[in-house]
Amino acid sequence: MAIVKTASSIVFASWIVASAAQFPVRHEHLYKSCPGTMTADDSGIRFAGPKHSFAWSYDDIQQLRLEPGKLHILTYADSRLRLGADREYDFAGDLPMSELYALWKRRMDERFVAEVSQPPVAGFSVPAKHLKPMRGSQGTLVFGSDAILYSSPSRGESRAWRYSDIDSISSSGPFQLTITTFERAPTQYGSRKGFNFELKQPIQEARYNEIWLQIENKSGRIQ
Secondary structure, three states: OOOOOOOOOOEOOOOOOOOEEEEEEEEEOOOOEEEEEEEEEOOEEEEEOOOOEEEEEHHHEEEEEEEOOEEEEEEEEEOOOOOOOEEEEEEEOOOOHHHHHHHHHHHOOOOEEEOOOOOOOEOEEEEEEEEOOOOOEEEEEEEOOOEEEEEOOOOOOOEEEEHHHEEEEEEEEOOEEEEEEOOOOOOOHHHOEEEEEEEOOOOOHHHHHHHHHHHHHHHOOOO
């Protein structure tokens, strides 16, 4: 498809610009869990509990995944119990989603995975089905000036991708769109994670070209 320059009037709702957040969480173990307090700020993430405490700078985090009520931290440290696999931590609780999203959207790179949906003020939206091997999900794709949102009522399906989180987009026709992201997926090529969507309304070539150009510009691959 040819590259077409067009103006975009799409904007996303502004979330709270946060520099720090502190809140109670539960550190999830294989059996049971333990309570503690988590602090997130510009320097990193810390957890303090009665049994143990942890602290990570953002350079120590291989992937940070935020979803409603849950937080997953994958580190670069080896796990002895898992024969050298990368050590990971799971936390649960009533998380301050808007503050954390605003902080990590600003502070982290593509290692941040946002399984959240944020309501757009205005934008180009398309109802879509996310195709998966066993069972897909129904939702809506929204294309903004600096991000793409997939909003779905299905648990764990919503995503908010900054253009810098997207490796590429491709399309075989007006009713199909694939978004390849930097989200870790060891079973897929290059550890990239691809999201294949069946669109319920067509995306015209000019609109697709506009989205492609915005992604390439924001990622710095073209000027």
